[in-house]
Amino acid sequence: MIPAAFDYVRAGSAAEAISLIGQHGDEAKFLAGGHSLLPLMKLRLAAPSVLVDIGRVTDLSYIRDAGDHIAIGALTRHMDVETSAVLKEHAPLLAHAASHVGDPQVRHRGTIGGSIAHADPASDLPATTLALGATYVAQGPNGTREIAATDFYQGFLESALAPDEMLTEIRVPKMGGAGWSFQKFNRRAQDWAIVGVAAWRGSNGSGVALVNMGSTPILATSVSNALAQGASVSDAAQLAAEEAEPQSDLNASPEYRVHLAKVLVRRALEEAGK
Template sequence: MIPAAFEYVRPSTVDEAVQALTDGGEDAKVLAGGQSLIPVLRLRLAAPSVLVDLGGLGELRDVRDDGDALVIGAMTRHADILRDPLVRAHAPLLAQATATVADRQVRHLGTIGGSLAHADPAGDLPGVAVALDVVMEIAGPGGRRTVAASDFFVDFLTTALGPDEVLVSVRVPKQDGWGTHYEKFNRVAQAWSIVGVAAAVRRDNGSIAEARVSLTNMGATPIRARGVEEALVGAPATMDAVAAAAERAAEGTAPPTDVTASADYRTHLATVLTRRALAAAGGVHAA
């Protein structure tokens, strides 16, 4: 199908983008990489009156070291994240999850900010953001503000972004000294995750000192598996401990039943994938 008619704006600064969204009102939409929005436009599931294209904002396309964190511009493409030495060195979990996003074509056009702002519960990067306590920087008419990932994802395809706001960057805490792994299950290559698990583990003298785990597609938003984390802290780095903790993966979740899987199947997958992700992240092997 052909999208409905809309006005097209390509700002050259973040302030111009915010102003264009303000002028366009609630019917304005942001175009980042376009890998999620364009199919929706073609199906006429969305019909914005104004499309604000952020493709000209080079200032939002970089990765920089900022002490204990990396700051990544929202328009940084997935392929650039995968190539970036800072990301590989200090944020391996982000690189691992990004490598599983769709296919090469999508990764060369899609952006980290677009993926996060789209907030699809089956998306790979929102879960990583929640697991790592990523902080979003947002620009709006009143200036700039920050929102923690745990507060950024509000509901299905809904974030804390206002209609006149732009996601500018994400601040990713460094994972130096942590083992990480992203595990997902999909029935066919390049499909959305039926369930995904982002895991980060820090070991200390044979025990697990800290753990961070989040689940993808087990609810309307990414879900932090707090029960799993609590069970792991102070536990020995063994498969028995990992397996016992993984049994708590589905606590507090509300997995959907849809054409790809039932809620019960997703609950089973959450346990299995959490066990695999933790074992890989923690360097734990069966005896």
């Protein structure tokens, strides 16, 4: 568990971090909470030559009510998302999902921005923010841009972020009292989901996203469309895996994942409808 040698620089601000990444090129990586990157480095599956530590860019740690949405700084720790009164009121699905990330140690170090930028389809927060119709803000050398969550996830561990861009903010629409549910099916409490479902359902529609059902987090649009057309929960749930391309691993075959997705989406919609 000894990583390859690397250089370490610490950024004091987002602008400095972006400048440092620009200087060091492709071999540099941002280090936030480190809970995805450092294990990969220790296993020598990743060997960046420079780490740009953004862990002390504290002005990117915030949760603010921004009118129609909640703005969350990318360096906000999972534990702060989990316990935020603002989020509990306006986006309780996200606060609850954050409480399922890893274990308490991970939640005290890991950040929402790190989790989303890592774009792991097995992580809880990419799918949850996707279900909620979030928008992500990226900052690069030429300023900031907004990226819809639906456009962000491009492949396994691949996002729409350019190499010299940094995720700075997550904007989550207020849920307006919609019912919601987060179903995480795993074998041990601290594990990644074998299959997970983040779902909400309200007067203005629904959103259902799947964890670990493909190379990216999956938005189950067929389910939402069916519900909009008046399908029953159990009929809609049968469409859970329409958009998914589940893979096989030690915990599940693709067939089992599809089955689980249907069961969990049904349960999620039932809970959200209560």
